[in-house]
Amino acid sequence: MGFIQKIKDEIAVVRERDPAIHSAMEVFLYPSFKVMISYRMAHRLYRSKHYFLARLISQRAARKTGIEIHPGATIGKGFFIDHGNGVVIGETAEIGDNVTLYQGVTLGGTGKESGKRHPTVCDNVMISAGAKVLGSFTIGANSKIGAGSVVLEEVPPNSTVVGVPGHVVNHDKVSIPRETLDQTDLPDPVQEDITLLKKENTELTSRLLALEDEVRRLTSAEHAGKEKE
Ligand SMILES: CC(C)(COP(=O)(O)OP(=O)(O)OC[C@H]1O[C@@H](n2cnc3c(N)ncnc32)[C@H](O)[C@@H]1OP(=O)(O)O)[C@@H](O)C(=O)NCCC(=O)NCCS
Incomplete structure (x- = not known):
């Protein structure tokens, strides 16, 4: 993608979001616009291993914005x-599409x-003013x-996290009441699906065994009837 197109894209983002x-x-007065133009250049230099130049550009942008x-x-x-002001994004952070951060x-x-x-911050995440997200986990x-908030653990998709340390208060638009909230183990949708599947599997197995018993009982009754004839 050409540089002019990148500038046009960044202008569109600011106009759409604010x-x-x-x-x-x-738009040209927005710190987000200025820093993103510098970041796109610096990132390209970083990827081609021009580390000093990349840092020079990012540090100048940091001073200005x-x-x-x-x-x-x-x-x-x-x-x-x-x-x-005061936003810091580390070297190995990965951010998806349409993410919004505040000061x-x-x-x-x-x-x-x-x-x-x-x-790693996935698509469409919003991180509010002053929040600290620390560690190599994923925000769904x-x-x-x-x-x-201070977030120190994985966050499942479609969740709202608040507090220090951060805990999930809404998940898939369902509110999680404070009194029943398990603050150490955040909901794990994959584990929840596995538990549901195990439960269904146990129910299906017992119904199948009951059906087999019924078939066996009917077959032997049929045999007994034929023998009598
Ligand atoms: C978290 C936030 C995004 C709301 O998300 P939401 O999914 O709509 O959550 P809700 O408003 O339903 O709040 C859920 C619960 O978390 C609590 N809560 C919300 N934000 C909170 C925060 N920042 N810290 C602590 N608790 C918070 C609410 O009081 C509510 O508690 P309850 O269930 O006991 O009533 C919003 O509260 C927030 O922090 N916005 C800040 C945006 C910002 O940075 N603006 C700066 C502009 S300059």
Whole structure:
């Protein structure tokens, strides 16, 4: 994709996402727009191993916008940072399409991991003002992270997470009441499906055994009838 097209795309993202904007010219004043133009250049340089130049561009952009995106981070289409100040995105962070961040968000590491140290944020996620997401786990698609949360564990898709440490309060649009909330084990949709399948399998097996018994009983009654004749 050409550079002009990339600029057009970034303008479209800001216009679409911020209801407070009045004219296309205003887009050029947005920190999100400025930082993303720099990031796209820096990331390309990083990928071709021009690490110093890449960092030079990203650090200059950080000074101008207050948003620090490591050039190694991977960011999809339609990414928007509202307001922007204090946002930090680490080197191994991976961000899908149409993700929105607010000011003060950190996608960082815990300092305990090596290699992939930063989060993976799937499509359509919103991370609210001041939230910290720390570690190499995944935030599932369409999830929302509440303002000021500190998220330290995997988040299933379609969830709302709030608090310190972050816990799921809504999942698939169903509210999870506080009093029954298990704060250590977040819901695991795959495990829930496996449990449901096991239950169905046990029910089907017992119905099949009952049917086999019934067939056996009928067959032997039939035999007994024939022998009498
Ligand atoms: C999390 C958020 C996105 C709402 O998501 P939602 O799925 O609609 O969640 P709800 O509003 O139904 O809230 C669910 C529960 O979490 C609580 N909650 C919501 N946001 C919270 C937060 N940031 N911290 C702690 N608890 C929060 C609500 O009080 C509610 O609790 P209850 O079930 O006991 O009543 C929103 O509250 C939020 O944090 N928005 C911030 C957006 C932002 O950064 N704006 C900055 C603009 S400059």
